[in-house]
Amino acid sequence: MDIKRVAWSNLWRNRGRYLAYLGSAAFAVMVYFLFNAVVLHPDFQSGYRGARYAVAAMRAGAVVVAAFTFFFLLFAHGSLIRFRRREFGLMRLMGFTRGQLVRLLLWESVITAAASLAVGSGLGLLFARLFFMAISVILDLPEPIPVYAGAPVWLRTAGVFGAIFAAVSLQSIGEVMKHSIAELLRSRRRTKEPPTYSRGKAVLGTVLLAVGYAWAALGDQEHMFLASMPVTAMVSVGTYLLIHEGSIALLNRLRRNERGFYRPVPFLHLSQLLFKLKDNARTLTSVSLLVAVILTAMGTIYSVYALAREDALRGQVHSLEIARFGAGAADLAAEAEGFTMLLEDQGLEVPHHWSLLTAWADLSSQDLMGSVILVPYSIYRDMREAAGQPALPAPEPDDALAVGFGPVSGANPQPYVLTLEDQRLEGLAHVDEGRSLFYLQWALVVADETFARLTAQAPEDRRIALAAWDTSPDLGRQAIAAHSAVREHVDTGSGDVFLSRAVRYDDQVSQWSIVLFMAVFASLVFFAACCSLIYFRLSAEIEDDRRYYRRLSDLGVGRDLLRQVNRRQLVTLFFVPFLIGSVHFTFAMRALSITVGYSVIHYGWLMALGYLVLYALYFLAVQGFYWRSLRLGG
Amino acid sequence: MRDTTTRVLIAQGLTKIYGSRGRAVTRALNNLSLAVDRGEFVGIMGPSGSGKTTLLNLLATIDRPTSGTVTVEGRDTSRMSERELALFRRKRLGFVFQDFNLLDSLTLRENMALPLVLDRQPPSLIRQRVEALAQRLGIQHVLDRFPDEVSGGEQQRAAAGRAVIHEPALVLADEPTGNLDSRSSQAFMEILRDLNESLNVTIVMVTHDPFAASYCSRVLFIRDGALYNEIHRGDGRQAFFQQILDVLALLGGGSGGH
Ligand SMILES: Nc1ncnc2c1ncn2[C@@H]1O[C@H](COP(=O)(O)OP(=O)(O)OP(=O)(O)O)[C@@H](O)[C@H]1O
Ligand SMILES: [Mg+2]
Numbered sequence: 007m008d009i010k011r012v013a014w015s016n017l018w019r020n021r022g023r024y025l026a027y028l029g030s031a032a033f034a035v036m037v038y039f040l041f042n043a044v045v046l047h048p049d050f051q052s053g054y055r056g057a058r059y060a061v062a063a064m065r066a067g068a069v070v071v072a073a074f075t076f077f078f079l080l081f082a083h084g085s086l087i088r089f090r091r092r093e094f095g096l097m098r099l100m101g102f103t104r105g106q107l108v109r110l111l112l113w114e115s116v117i118t119a120a121a122s123l124a125v126g127s128g129l130g131l132l133f134a135r136l137f138f139m140a141i142s143v144i145l146d147l148p149e150p151i152p153v154y155a156g157a158p159v160w161l162r163t164a165g166v167f168g169a170i171f172a173a174v175s176l177q178s179i180g181e182v183m184k185h186s187i188a189e190l191l192r193s194r195r196r197t198k199e200p201p202t203y204s205r206g207k208a209v210l211g212t213v214l215l216a217v218g219y220a221w222a223a224l225g226d227q228e229h230m231f232l233a234s235m236p237v238t239a240m241v242s243v244g245t246y247l248l249i250h251e252g253s254i255a256l257l258n259r260l261r262r263n264e265r266g267f268y269r270p271v272p273f274l275h276l277s278q279l280l281f282k283l284k285d286n287a288r289t290l291t292s293v294s295l296l297v298a299v300i301l302t303a304m305g306t307i308y309s310v311y312a313l314a315r316e317d318a319l320r321g322q323v324h325s326l327e328i329a330r331f332g333a334g335a336a337d338l339a340a341e342a343e344g345f346t347m348l349l350e351d352q353g354l355e356v357p358h359h360w361s362l363l364t365a366w367a368d369l370s371s372q373d374l375m376g377s378v379i380l381v382p383y384s385i386y387r388d389m390r391e392a393a394g395q396p397a398l399p400a401p402e403p404d405d406a407l408a409v410g411f412g413p414v415s416g417a418n419p420q421p422y423v424l425t426l427e428d429q430r431l432e433g434l435a436h437v438d439e440g441r442s443l444f445y446l447q448w449a450l451v452v453a454d455e456t457f458a459r460l461t462a463q464a465p466e467d468r469r470i471a472l473a474a475w476d477t478s479p480d481l482g483r484q485a486i487a488a489h490s491a492v493r494e495h496v497d498t499g500s501g502d503v504f505l506s507r508a509v510r511y512d513d514q515v516s517q518w519s520i521v522l523f524m525a526v527f528a529s530l531v532f533f534a535a536c537c538s539l540i541y542f543r544l545s546a547e548i549e550d551d552r553r554y555y556r557r558l559s560d561l562g563v564g565r566d567l568l569r570q571v572n573r574r575q576l577v578t579l580f581f582v583p584f585l586i587g588s589v590h591f592t593f594a595m596r597a598l599s600i601t602v603g604y605s606v607i608h609y610g611w612l613m614a615l616g617y618l619v620l621y622a623l624y625f626l627a628v629q630g631f632y633w634r635s636l637r638l639g640g
Numbered sequence: 641m642r643d644t645t646t647r648v649l650i651a652q653g654l655t656k657i658y659g660s661r662g663r664a665v666t667r668a669l670n671n672l673s674l675a676v677d678r679g680e681f682v683g684i685m686g687p688s689g690s691g692k693t694t695l696l697n698l699l700a701t702i703d704r705p706t707s708g709t710v711t712v713e714g715r716d717t718s719r720m721s722e723r724e725l726a727l728f729r730r731k732r733l734g735f736v737f738q739d740f741n742l743l744d745s746l747t748l749r750e751n752m753a754l755p756l757v758l759d760r761q762p763p764s765l766i767r768q769r770v771e772a773l774a775q776r777l778g779i780q781h782v783l784d785r786f787p788d789e790v791s792g793g794e795q796q797r798a799a800a801g802r803a804v805i806h807e808p809a810l811v812l813a814d815e816p817t818g819n820l821d822s823r824s825s826q827a828f829m830e831i832l833r834d835l836n837e838s839l840n841v842t843i844v845m846v847t848h849d850p851f852a853a854s855y856c857s858r859v860l861f862i863r864d865g866a867l868y869n870e871i872h873r874g875d876g877r878q879a880f881f882q883q884i885l886d887v888l889a890l891l892g893g894g895s896g897g898h
Contacts (some may be wrong), residue, residue, distance in 0.1 A: 049799030264763035273750070273757045281745030557741055560702050563758060564723060 009106060012251045013113035014095070023089065024540035027082050028122050031167075034075040035126020039155075039163045040137045041068040043130070046162070047154045061519035066522040071531050075171045077534045079179055085542060087178040094182050097188025103414055108179055115175030119168065129164055134296060137199050144519045146483055146512070162294050201283045203254040211247025214240040222597040230329050230584035234597070241298075241590055247290040249586070253283055274558070274571045279578060282547070289543040290583045295585025298537040300529050303596040303616060305610035307525045309598060311518040312609045318511040320441075325480035326489055327445050327498055329503040330471045336363060338471035345492045349477055351489030358392045358476040360385055364457075365464035369450055371422035371435055373414040378424075378450040379470060381409070381443055384456035392476065395440050400453060406452035410442035424450060426468065442470050445505055480507050532619070537624050540579060544632055555636050565638060573635060579627045588614055648809050648842050649676040649699065654708035656694050656865075660863040671708070672867040676810070676844060683856035683883070684846045687891065691865040693845040696814050699844065700733060701725050713809050730758055734803030734841075736813035740795040742787040748798040749774075749783040755806040775799045776833055779800040793824030797831055804841050811835075813845040817852045829855045850888060855879035861887055 017024060045049065050057040097107060134153050142150040182190070218240035221233055257280040261267050269278065279286075328339045328345075339361040346359050361455060369378045371381040383400045386407065390397035390438040398407050406422065416422075419434040435450070443449045452460070479485050485508035496504045555568050647655065654672045656816060659665040668691045677684050687693050697703040699710055703718050710717045720728060734755075735741070735858045749770055750757075756766045775781040777797040782790045787798075789808045796816060803811045813832075817825035818830050832854050835841045852860050861869040873880045 087647065155657070264767070268753070268757050268763040268766060270758050273754075276749065277745040310714075554743065554745075557743065559726070560729075560741075561754070562728070562733065563737060564726040564728050564730075567758075 009109050010031040010113050012359065013110055016110070017117060020086075020090065021310060021376060023086055023542075024118065026541035026545070027079070027086060027119060028125075030082070030538045031079060031118075031122035031171075031536040032074070032129065034071055034078075034120055035163060035167050036129040037132070037531050038068055038071050038075075038167065039064075039127050039130030040134065040527065041413065041524065042159045042162050043134055043137070043155050044141065046156065046158045048156075049151055049154075057145075060145060060520045061254075063517075063524040063558040065530045071528050072166050072170065074532060074535070075167075076173065078168060079563045082535075082542065083174045083178055084181065087181050089546065091185070091190045092541060095185075095187055095192075098187045098190065103114060104183065107182065111179050111182060111412075112175065115171060119171035119175075121366045122171075123164060123167055124476075126167075130163075140523065141520070144523055145516055146201075148483065150400055181533060183234065184221060201254050201280065203258065206250060208249050208255065211244045211251060214244030215248060216620055217578075218244060218621065219471040219593050221318075222593045233604035235532065237597070239428070241593075242295055245294060245586060245590070248555040249290050249294070250283070250287040252282070253287070257283070264545060270563075270567055271570055271574065273572070274567075275574045275578075276477070276555070278571070278575060279484050281425075285505035285546070286543065286579065286590075289539055290579070293536055293539050294583035294590070296532060296539070297584050298590035298594070299619075300536070301534045301587060301610070302593040302598075302615050304525060304529050304613055304617075305595050305606070306598055308493065308613045309595070309602070309606035309609045311515070311522045311608070313602065313604060314514040314518050315511075318507065318514050321441055322505055322507045322510060322512045324414050324474040324505075325485070325507050326475040326492065327503070327505040328473045328492075329444075329446065331501055332469060333466050335469040335471035338473055341495070342473035345473070347494070348473065348495075349475065349488050349551070352491055353465055354479070354488045356475055356477050357391075359476075360472075360528060362470065362472045363461070364470055365426060365461050365468040366446075367423050367424050367426035367450070368470075369408075369422060369448075371408075371604060372420050372424065374408050374411055374420075374435065374437075374448075376448060378408075379444065379472075380426075380455045380457055381448050381449045382462060383407075383451055386449075386451040389570055390440070393441075397591055398436055401436065401451070402433065403453050403456055404431060404432060405452075406431075406435045407438050408435045409438045409440065409449045409451055410447040411437060411439075413437075413439050427465055429460055429463060431456070431460065439509075441552045444474060444489045445503070448473070481511055488510055533620070537621075541628070543579065544628070549633060552636050555638055558577040559638055568638065569633060572636070573629060576625070576629050580621070580628075584618065646678045647675055648678050648713060649674075649700060649844070650709075650711040650712070651675070651695075652709050654695065654698055654710070655706045656698060657701070657706045660789075663895055668865055669698070669705070669793055672862065672866055673708075674860060674867065676842060678842055679832070679840045679856045681740055681843045681855065682845070683853040683859040684844065684862065685848070685850075685853055685859055685888065686862040686868070690862050692862065693814055694865075695862070696846050698810050698845070699810075700735065701729055731753060731806065734806070734808040734811040736796070736799045736803050736811065736816045738815040738818040740797070740799050740819070741788070742799055742802070744787055747784050747786055748779060748794070750789065751798055752783075752801040752805055754802060759806060769805055770801070770868065773805055777801050778827075778835065783864070785840055786854055790825070793820055794825060794891075796820060796824070796828050798836065800828070800831060803843075804839065804858045809842065811841055811843045813843065813847075814848055815849075817847065822851075825849065825852060850881060850884045853884050854878075859884060860888075863891060886891070 044064040045061055045068065049063075050061050094107065097110070098104075102110070112566075134155050138151055138153050139488065141147075159183070218237045221237050221240075257276055260272070260276055261280070267273060326349075328338065328342070342361045346356050349356050364380050366377050366379050368375060386409065387397045387400075401407055405419070406424070408414075415438050419436040420433040422433065424431040431452070438451075443451075462513070479483060486506070489506035489508050493504050493506070493509075496502050498504055553571075555572070558568060559565070591610065591614065592607065594609045599605045599607060600611075651764070654669050655667070656669040656849055657665055657667050672691075673697065675823065677712060684692050684695065685689075698705050700706075701710065704718070708719050712728075717725065717728065717730070743750070743754070746754065748750050752770050752773065753766045756769065770783070771780065774783050777800065778788075779794050779797050779801070781824060782794055787795050790798075796819075800811075800813075800816070803813070816832075819826055820828060832845070836857075845852070847853050855874075858870065858872050860867060861871075871883055871887060872882075
């Protein structure tokens, strides 16, 4: 007998079931292929600008994708094989030897593995150009990196996924071999007992979830990271118990309410839900946890990215700042003029430039306490004007404006005392809640004459020279080049401070954008797995459902009503886990907000919305497909 | 000839040809006509493959004839749209199948209530009707169990309850005792007779079982898709039973051998 032919026809007969399996496997192969095309890219080996980040991110992503795919395929293929047990039993009965069955399973694995590898790598090759183009844009490379898909990429992809498929196939052979013919033949008895409600489990589930959530929501910054493990475990178990027991309790209650239940749609919909509950609970739990994992991972990465962006954009007041302390401070102003010309030579416009030789002093008042730099009112007003922000009126000679402290709780203005060596100034400080004037955050703005008097007598070790430029453009390749040219002339080794928004943005943000980019792809692999779990459930149910809907149709239930019932079933299966996953995710984001000390929930939700859109599209496609597969005639 | 107003069902010249696109063609029904009056309990018998199920499916409007018409209560079903047919089936027909055909996800009570729920009847009325009928069917003590949790006989009685609860013009049953042992069969047939006699339900039943057929008021015999013979019940059931056996012997091909 030609085993290979049998393998082909087996797979063809089961193609509906294998579709989701092969689809998610091929997608994982594609992503793995693309990631490795970056990791193994020869140009990136020689340290392209930003290449370090890209290679590190893609390498990490490839590991995550491969590991996840391994476990997912193991699970998915296991359930496919369990579904086909009877088929294998019949083959043994018809005279297949154990050896032949093993060879058959091996052939099937070879075919499925080859198909997913071929399709996956093919898609990888197809999308490689787009992928590298995107990376060039994200890393802001001077010219797009050439597409790379050399032999090492193919070898590694084939090697790693070949090993994964081999392991999956060994597992399924073991599964089939460990049962006797009789066991294989024993058809899955699908009498579904009505699920019974267990108060103990419901209470346990509620407690686990409540404790997990409370821990995540109320924990303190220090212990949040350690807590994440037990919290995840508690939430996972709690979710299963609560989905199971909670839906039994809820559905039974709804069922007992005759007024609500004895109407066509709820009557059919709710009774079916309860009937399928045991089978659905596992899928619902897995999907909701996967959704939670995807959203949380993406939410975290996106939040960090957004924070880094915000920090780079807002944390630094000017495009470029240089500070010098102590004895040499007085020379900075002259050098700064040269830097302005240098910036302009590099093609930047410099709409604003300030140079300031000042000193730092000690401030004390009810709310404001610490070292401040002194700033003359004229520069303060000028900066506020340049930034398009309101300036407070000029202070009286002994009074001052406190800038960079943020809002204060006490009186405004409030009396203050300023000391600079043996000089002392007392008056009223008006608090300007606007942003800082220089990277040195706290400043006390005094009248120009007062400023001149105070700084003239400042000792050398209290002197600070500050130079600031607003350049246009102030981000991007050109700005980085120009700012870097200035940097060449600044001696950071001897204590000068050099701050370029463009460089900082590039450092912080572009590494995170490449991580974000990688994570989007990796998350899509998880997402595809999530979608195939639902698909598995549906393909397991379709025979039963077909019978169910036919029966109703024979009894004279119209197509419209059937369609409505079917749609509700699918909406429940799809969106209840998404909703539960989103609740988990919200608590995880709350925990993250505590850890980073900044609320990031809105970033998370923004991103969750994106996944919801994708998910809804999948729902629409499956819904139509499933309805057609029920083949209710007409 | 009786008054046509009491005539619930008229089937005229029913022909059904199966098979298309290259497959062998089967003429399952050949120009078959029959009429059923209100309150009648008609049995249909015939050898395996003679077209009984096909006939019942046509009467049930879940399949359309190749030619011929089915008229129920004066309405020609071949002129109805798919949607009208569904509504018609729901309101005017009741079904009992060999495999009981209850929905596993509903309790017996809910299964029986289904036609009334689909009709949006108030819950209080539904409860009242289901319980009264369950009393009559002898399944009031298992009403809140699921089909899996009761015996086949009880399932079939619930199915009969579902078939008559909405007071249909016609109840169609395809080998309703086919999966029951003789005791449950007898109990079930007594229930059908009771429904027929006390509630005046009109029933058309396909069966292989001469004993079950002896409960009918009239039995039609078909062979090769056409009417072969017809006998009416006279005095006792015992005599009728004997008559049925005689015709079956003539008919040959066995009674189906189930
Ligand atoms: N869907 C179908 N397609 C093709 N042929 C069919 C189909 N259904 C029935 N037939 C054929 O039509 C003929 C009549 O079948 P039908 O099921 O009506 O017989 P029956 O009298 O109910 O038999 P039984 O007593 O075994 O149930 C048979 O020859 C059968 O093979
Ligand atoms: Mg039949």
